[in-house]
Amino acid sequence: MVEARGVLCPVPIIRLARAASALPPGSLVELLSDDPAAALDVPAWCRLRGHTLVAVSVLGPEATAAPAVGTPAPGTEPAVGRPPEGQALRHLIRVEAPVGS
């Protein structure tokens, strides 16, 4: 799990990229972030890097996982919304083989 609550972009993406680069393809990474920009940047980064965004959910104030706001059909992306004020998002990312390898 990558903890990135309380930090602003690009730090959540840097921590996510570090975690992903240390894992073999097929691994799952969980990112917690409350930066509104991360809600945009995580899916964009996944597209750019060829990773798969598996699910996005809203975390309650107690950091307990809430129901997923979007669990996508295969080949699509989960619906991504801005986290409600003061709340964090949990992104679940599947690490894919590096593009071009």
Added chain:
Amino acid sequence: MSRYFDAASGLPLRPEARRALEAALEHGWADPARLHRDGRVARQLLDAARASVAACIGVPPQQVMFTSSGTAAIQLGVLGLARGRRKVGAGVVASAVEHSAVLRAADWVAGGGEPTIVPVNAEGQVEVKGFRRAVRAPGVALGCLQHVNPEVGTIQPLAEAHEAAAAAGVPLLVDAAASLGSLPAPQHWDVLAASAHKWGGPAGVGVLAVRSGVRWRSPLPTDDAGRPAGFPDIPAVVAAATALEQAVGDLGRTQLQLSRLVTVLRERVPHVAEDVTVLGPAEQRAPHIVCFTILYADGDVLVTELDKAGFAVSSGSACTSDTRRPSHVLAAMGAVTHGNLRVSLAPDVTEADIGAFLLALPGAITAARAAADSAADRPVP
């Protein structure tokens, strides 16, 4: 040597425009409504400026109004179309990547309702099908589409959008702020808004053109001609017209030259460091604007690092801004919003300037990434 790479935010006053401004300050100070000699001189200067701007846009002079800024031109344009078409409804259709001045004016017109926002593709081009569908809906007073996106440089499909709007009987407002003076004036519009500061005229002059037959009604009290009452700043307007004439006269050279330099940047910047990509289309783009994503860096830090190296650029990232609101343009394109860098070239930029920039860029990227890296190393608060 020019190291000002933020032309899309505004250009310095062109020397010819400065001379015209000084002359007009001396001779064009009087009330242009008066019949005496001084008044007539002021009137002649104003009329000549209007005729000159109209010729650059390709419309008769009576269709051109001067406003106090590009934003004011957009607001008058949007509110005036909404007023002219209030019997139809208060609906506004706009692309997701319009300038915030357009989107805020659309919000204003829509009152309690919401403007219809048409999505764009990954290169920032509006989806024509979606635009066509949106303008056909009942109650739409106007459509809004920029000629060129100021952040990414994408040229919008104005011909198709205007055809779609016309077929639905909906007037189209075109925001030409990012293009007028850098590209030939667009032809497919009903109302056109632009800003003199972007073509090397003074700040504080906007242009609003309304084609005859378009149902635009001034949202402000008018003079006898139906224009918002009062006179513009005549010396500033004269300078704006002089600058535009020169910019349009130079287009044959600048379009080619800047487009060639932007092509160099598009080819070389992605190779100065890892994880750097170009945003926006290779073909349907403005000659002078190019935008990059530099992953794992803070856009504002990149701007500061390049400023230290002597280069003025801008960024659509907003990692450290108070609002923490990233660029709605990048968001709409589905692009990464951090590490954004916009380079927009002034007409006098040379190949040597681009070379110097390409030499300075790797150091700036390294410094910005090092700063972001150490922020990522810090433990969670």
